[in-house]
Amino acid sequence: MAAPTISSLTDHVxxxxxxxxxxxxxxxxxxxxxxxxxxxxxxxxxxxQKRVAAxxxxxxxxxxxxxxxxxxxxxxxxxxxxxxxxxxEEIGDEKGRWIDAIVAGRDGTLAWSAGKRVTAxxxxxxxxxxxxxxxxxxxxxxxxxxxxxxxxxxxxSLWFPNTDAEPExxxxxxxxxxxxxxxxARFVVTSMQENALHGWRLxxxxxxxxxxYPAKTRSFSWSHDGNWLATSGADAVIVWPFDKxxxxxxxxxECGVRHAKVxxxxxxxxxxxxxxxYEDGCILLIRLxxxxxxxxxxxxxxxxxxxxxxxxxxxxxxxxxxxxxxxxAAGILTLP
Amino acid sequence: MADKIPVTVLTGYLGAGKTTLLNRIxxxxxxxxxxxxxxxxxxxGIDNDLVVGADEEVFEMNNGCICCTVRxxxxxxxxxxxxxxxxxxxxxVETTGLADPAPVAQTFFMDQDVSDKTKLDxxxxxxxxxxxxxxxxxxxxxxxxxxxxxxxxxxxxxxxxPEELAEVEGRIRAVxxxxxLHKAERAAVDISQVLGRNAFDLERVLELEPAxxxxxxxxxxxxxxxxxxxxxxxxxxxxxxxxxxxxxxxMQSVALTIDGEVDPDKFLPWxxxxxxxxxxxxxxxxxxxxxxxxxxxxxxxxxHMILDGDLQREWKPGExxxxxxxxxxxxxxxxxxxxxxxxxxx
Numbered sequence: 001m002a003a004p005t006i007s008s009l010t011d012h013v014x015x016x017x018x019x020x021x022x023x024x025x026x027x028x029x030x031x032x033x034x035x036x037x038x039x040x041x042x043x044x045x046x047x048x049q050k051r052v053a054a055x056x057x058x059x060x061x062x063x064x065x066x067x068x069x070x071x072x073x074x075x076x077x078x079x080x081x082x083x084x085x086x087x088x089e090e091i092g093d094e095k096g097r098w099i100d101a102i103v104a105g106r107d108g109t110l111a112w113s114a115g116k117r118v119t120a121x122x123x124x125x126x127x128x129x130x131x132x133x134x135x136x137x138x139x140x141x142x143x144x145x146x147x148x149x150x151x152x153x154x155x156x157s158l159w160f161p162n163t164d165a166e167p168e169x170x171x172x173x174x175x176x177x178x179x180x181x182x183x184x185a186r187f188v189v190t191s192m193q194e195n196a197l198h199g200w201r202l203x204x205x206x207x208x209x210x211x212x213y214p215a216k217t218r219s220f221s222w223s224h225d226g227n228w229l230a231t232s233g234a235d236a237v238i239v240w241p242f243d244k245x246x247x248x249x250x251x252x253x254e255c256g257v258r259h260a261k262v263x264x265x266x267x268x269x270x271x272x273x274x275x276x277x278y279e280d281g282c283i284l285l286i287r288l289x290x291x292x293x294x295x296x297x298x299x300x301x302x303x304x305x306x307x308x309x310x311x312x313x314x315x316x317x318x319x320x321x322x323x324x325x326x327x328x329a330a331g332i333l334t335l336p
Numbered sequence: 337m338a339d340k341i342p343v344t345v346l347t348g349y350l351g352a353g354k355t356t357l358l359n360r361i362x363x364x365x366x367x368x369x370x371x372x373x374x375x376x377x378x379x380x381g382i383d384n385d386l387v388v389g390a391d392e393e394v395f396e397m398n399n400g401c402i403c404c405t406v407r408x409x410x411x412x413x414x415x416x417x418x419x420x421x422x423x424x425x426x427x428x429v430e431t432t433g434l435a436d437p438a439p440v441a442q443t444f445f446m447d448q449d450v451s452d453k454t455k456l457d458x459x460x461x462x463x464x465x466x467x468x469x470x471x472x473x474x475x476x477x478x479x480x481x482x483x484x485x486x487x488x489x490x491x492x493x494x495x496x497x498p499e500e501l502a503e504v505e506g507r508i509r510a511v512x513x514x515x516x517l518h519k520a521e522r523a524a525v526d527i528s529q530v531l532g533r534n535a536f537d538l539e540r541v542l543e544l545e546p547a548x549x550x551x552x553x554x555x556x557x558x559x560x561x562x563x564x565x566x567x568x569x570x571x572x573x574x575x576x577x578x579x580x581x582x583x584x585x586x587m588q589s590v591a592l593t594i595d596g597e598v599d600p601d602k603f604l605p606w607x608x609x610x611x612x613x614x615x616x617x618x619x620x621x622x623x624x625x626x627x628x629x630x631x632x633x634x635x636x637x638x639x640h641m642i643l644d645g646d647l648q649r650e651w652k653p654g655e656x657x658x659x660x661x662x663x664x665x666x667x668x669x670x671x672x673x674x675x676x677x678x679x680x681x682x
Contacts, residue, residue, distance in 0.1 A: 021419040037419035061416050075388075075416060097389065098416060115391055134393055135409065153395055153408065175395045175408050193408070193447075194397055215448060306421075326419075 008295040009285070015331045016049075018042055022324025023072070025311040026065030028084035032322045033070035034311070034330060035063035041070055041082040044332070052088055054080040062112075066104040067316065073099025073112050092119065092127075103148075105141035111148050111161075113139060118150055120161035128161040138179035138190065151179035151190045156200070158188070170200045172207060177216065182242055183226035191217035197231065201246055208248055210240060214261065219312075221267040221274065228253075228288065230265040230274045237262050237276045237286065255286045256293060264312040266321070275321055277309025283323055283333075296321065296333050340455040341418075343427045344531055345440050348462030349471050349478040350433030353491040357462050357523035357530070358430055359383050364527050371417050371424040373410070375432045386424060388413050392432055394439045397446060403615045403641035405439040406446050418453050426531065427454065434477045437461075437484040438619065438640055444536075445642045458533035461485035461515075462523065465496045469504050472511070472584070482508055483587050483619045483664050485515045486535035494521040510582035512664055513589055514622075538635045538646050587619075590670050592677050594659040597626045600634070603680040607636070607661075608643065610676065615641030618665040626657035628682035 021037035034042040039055035054060060055074035063072040069081040071091070079092030079099065094114035102112040108123035113136035120128045130150070138151035142158075150157045150167070153175050157167035175193035182189070189199040189208075195216055199208035217233035227243040236257040240247040256262065256276045264277035272288040275296070283296040300307040306327035314321050324330040348354045362370060362384045371386040390409045397404040410429065417427065431440060437459050444456040461481045464471075468490075471478035482488065488508060493501055501519070508517065516533075518525050603625065611618060621638040623645075636645030651657055661677060 021421075023419065059416070059420050061419070098413070100412065135391060135412070137408075137412065153393070174397065193395065193406075193411075195448075 007293075009333060009335070010295060010297065012336055013297060013331045013333045015329070016042075016044060018324055018328045018330040020328045021306075021326050022311045022328065022330055023060045024063035024070075025313050025322050025324055025330075026063070026067075026070045027313060027315040027320075027322070028065065028068060028070065031084035032315075032320075032332060033065070033082060033084065034322075034324055035060040035070060035072045036328075037061075039074065039076075041072065041088075042330075043082070043084060043086055045084070050086050052082055052086045054082055054088060061099055062102045064102045064104040064110075066106075066108065066110075071102060071104060071110060073102040073114075075099075077114065079110075079112055091121070091125075094119075100135060100137055101139045103139040103141055105146070105148075109141065109146060111139050111141065113137075113150070116152075118148070118159070120146075120148055120159070122146065122161070130157075130159050130161070130167065132157060137175075137177045140179045140181045140188075142181050142185055143183050144185045149179045149181055149188050151176035156188055156190060170205070172198050172200075174198075178218065178220065180220040180222070180229070182229070183222050187242060187246055189220070189229065191220070191231075191233070195233065197240075199246070201248075206248070208246060210238075210247065210252070213238070219262075219264045219266075221265045223267045223272060223274075223288075224269050225272075228267070228272070230267055230276075232262040232265050232276075235259065235261055237265055237274055239274065239288065253288065255288065255291050256284050258282065258284075260299065263308045264310065264323075266312045266314055269314050269316060269318045271318065275312055275314065277312045277323055279308040281307035281309060281325055281329070283309060283312070283321075285321075297323065297331065340453060341421075341425070341427055342457040342532065342534075343414075343429060343444065343454050344457045344533075345437060345459045346428055346430045346462070347435060347437050347440075347459060347481045347484070348433065348489075349464065349468070349475060349481065351467070352433070352462040352464040353489075353523045354430055354433075354462050355382070357460075357489060357491070357525070358428065360523050360525075361428065361527050361530060366527060368426055368531075369424045371427045373413055373427065373429045375430060375435070386417075388417070390429075392435060394436075404442070404446060406443040407439050410440065410443050411447050411450055414450050414454055426457075436477065436480050438480070441484070441536075441639045442642060445639065445644065456536045457531065458486040458535035459484050460487040460489065460530050462489045462491050463504075463508065465490050465493045465501060465504050465519075469500075469507050472507050479511060479584075479587050480619065482511045482515075485512060486533060487530060488512070488515045488517045489523060489525055489530070490517060490519045491523050492521065493519045506582045507584070510584040511587045511589075513591075514662060514664070536637060536644075538637065538644065539648055587664070587666055588668055588670070589662060589664045590668050590673050591660070591662045592674055594678065594681055595656075596659070597628045597657060597682040598659045598677075598680040599682040600627045600630070603627075603677075606676050606680055610673065611638060611641050611643055614665070614668070617667055618663050620664045621662065623659075623661035625659040625661070626651065 023035040031045040037059040039058040043050040058074045058076035060072040077094040077096040097114040111120045118130045134153035140149045155171040159167040176190040178191040195213040197210035213233040219232040236254040239253040260278040260280040266275045280299040282299040285294040311324040321333040393408040395408040625634040632647040
């Protein structure tokens with residue numbers, strides 16, 4: 001049986017040389033900001049490229065964005081915000097300890113972790129600290145209110161930084177890595193060391209186990225309507241249904257099946273289309289409704305371990321998709 | 337695929353001289369660049385550009401199986417370091433003095449991301465010639481570190497008499513007869529003895545001969561298998577060219593040889609079952625086997641319950657097709673292991 005012809009968007013991709021492992025990327029209005037493992041932030045706006053030293057002699061290990069600034073956490077222990085015009089502001093310093101996780105919330109809120117120590121910073125710059133029971137590997141703000149989910153060993157802590165109340169504990173044995181909160185705030189989902197996802201329905205604390213991944217899930221993305229959660233870690237994008245009562249007892253969709261693992265996923269901000277980046281450098285757009293695939297970027301010709309797509313993000317309107325790889329390649333797709 | 341970055345694990349009881357050895361490795365003119373992961377920023381500075389502090393977080397995987405413990409902090413740090421590939425050629429992990437080396441080693445087999453990009457080169461244990469004999473009696477951690485080692489640096493030999501040195505060497509050999517042992521003052525050893533050992537590489541598991549007498553060149557071909565009763569608590573000394581031979585009541589090695597082939601259909605289920613049952617007690621295992629009708633050598637090595645085995649090079653013409661296995665562990669039932677292994681004879 002002949003493989004179906006894949007329509008290609010490769011002619012609409014502008015290639016860039018980021019020059020170092022791309023840790024993450026964000027859209028700041030019309031500017032694309034890449035956080036790099038050589039400590040720089042690369043800002044691209046049209047034909048203009050600017051490189052600013054966010055972590056001199058260091059590396060950006062993690063990054064987040066509120067749409068106005070790219071905020072990076074480095075192996076120098078510093079939290080640095082880079083604006084689209086290249087202005088750099090240091091907003092935190094953990095004294096040389098590696099920053100393990102960072103997340104931006106609404107209204108200028110920000111949170112980061114270094115080891116067990118979690119810091120939340122509200123819109124006015126006030127800092128609150130929480131000592132997690134073990135290293136806080138993942139952070140996610142609630143879509144409703146100033147509340148933070150902290151993933152650690154044996155579960156998740158739900159913390160209101162503005163109160164002195166003990167954080168609520170969601171328990172499940174094992175090492176929890178990343179964490180995400182559903183857009184309707186009903187579910188908290190983590191990725192685990194054991195190549196599985198774990199979820200809690202907050203209304204009744206019911207556990208959800210989502211297993212069968214051949215690798216760790218390192219990338220989550222919610223559909224614009226909040227009904228679907230796309231995940232990396234398998235030879236296809238695994239998309240879980242979160243409408244109605246959630247994914248309990250329901251099978252996930254598998255789309256974009258290839259002989260390579262998905263390393264990054266990014267749902268389109270306005271349509272049921274998911275962008276998938278693979279460990280071999282390939283990028284596809286997949287329409288969830290009929291599984292139609294569009295090729296954005298071909299896989300690297302040589303089996304190169306650094307080819308993996310490590311960053312993938314749509315702009316706010318969903319017209320452009322930017323990506324970066326472990327080898328330092330990058331590019332921007334502009335939809336025709 | 338690019339070469340995997342080699343990782344050396346440096347262990348040893350408190351005060352044995354780990355940091356001295358580490359600084360010696362780092363300052364020698366070898367042209368290599370290292371990333372160093374240390375677990376406590378001690379008073380002694382580390383002479384290196386890239387030093388990462390770690391928290392030594394031991395995590396259980398797969399719902400609490402004791403043999404599936406890994407170092408969560410190490411997984412995270414190695415992932416971060418791999419983003420800066422090209423900045424270093426090798427990684428050294430220094431553990432705390434009380435650390436069990438097993439979770440560190442298991443991390444390199446249990447975590448796919450780690451094993452895709454790095455490889456465990458060797459576990460190197462620094463031992464204090466003056467105090468190790470005492471620590472082997474009162475500190476199970478020290479004994480674990482010796483039992484687990486691929487390379488042992490017996491340090492501070494200038495602080496002990498020749499008799500004391502022979503004593504401590506005998507004690508070490510009772511626990512681990514297979515590690516390479518180097519004597520040193522102020523941790524001065526040739527770093528090629530410490531780095532680039534490929535101790536976990538199946539292709540490099542060449543021979544499994546105990547290294548009892550590597551230093552004085554004598555050859556003693558007798559059985560050190562004493563017939564001890566369960567209440568045996570005396571030391572067994574035998575003087576051979578100045579080296580004492582002891583029997584450690586708690587930790588032993590069991591080495592068995594079949595002068596011929598084994599049946600893989602019997603051996604593989606047996607060894608898998610053995611490490612599943614006895615995994616918590618077995619620290620290290622290795623074997624080179626002649627399988628029936630198989631021109632290549634089967635080589636395996638293991639850490640607790642994790643076994644890694646494969647067919648390697650062909651038996652050479654004239655090379656005797658023998659099957660040999662070695663287990664180092666606690667309270668091993670030597671008779672049961674012997675019977676089980678002999679039943680695998682082809």
